[in-house]
Amino acid sequence: HDEEFPPRILDHVMKNAIKGDVTNVIDVIDKYCWSVEIAMNVGDVKGAILDKSFLEASPKNVLEIGCYCGYSALRMSRLLKEDAKIFTIEASSQYADVAQEIISFAGMEKKVQILRGLSDEVLPTIAEKCGVRTFDFVFIDHAKELYKRDLIMLENLGLIRQGTTIMADNVIFPGCPDYLEYVRNSPKFECTNYPSKLEYCENREDAMEKSIYLP
């Protein structure tokens, strides 16, 4: 991916969005990505699907794997109930730096905590580090080849509980066939597929997959 997008979107947000207005920051990012250059944010169309599942779950402890520039963390943060929090794992320090700036600009720095590092290095200590026992809502949106490994890790570490909602982006494009096969064939997950389009594209299919954990 274009390593130069993150600084460009940060600059664009700082110059064109309203400080402290999280909804406006989200809109400014979407308008930029529709009109200037595509970026791998979940986007407005799939973002609305994420919003709906998020509101249904009404979570207290939220985990995101794959923060990028903070767009989906901002989408969820604006729907958070009182005393709820989002923990988002980001392996790229360049992305994490930009995400921190954008999240702070939007005024959500108290609601969103970025955890820097690889997911398999962060997950084993996340419970004690973040004072969380289990997560109520998980959004998986990082390297597609790591979705299945990380979900199994969440199970083995006891970081998800009866009824936890797991949303996965890009289950069609780029696609995560081993993850889909795993959750759909497992008796421990109730799955729903939400067909959509790749972010900021009109003619490429993608989908989100919701999996409710029922061990």
Ligand SMILES: COCc1ccccc1-c1cc(O)c2[nH]cnc(=O)c2c1
């Ligand atoms: C805007 O399309 C970006 C794009 C284009 C071609 C192939 C893949 C992707 C893509 C799309 C996503 O939603 C992604 N989400 C998270 N981590 C990714 O690496 C990722 C990659």
Ligand SMILES: [Mg+2]
């Ligand atoms: Mg994605």
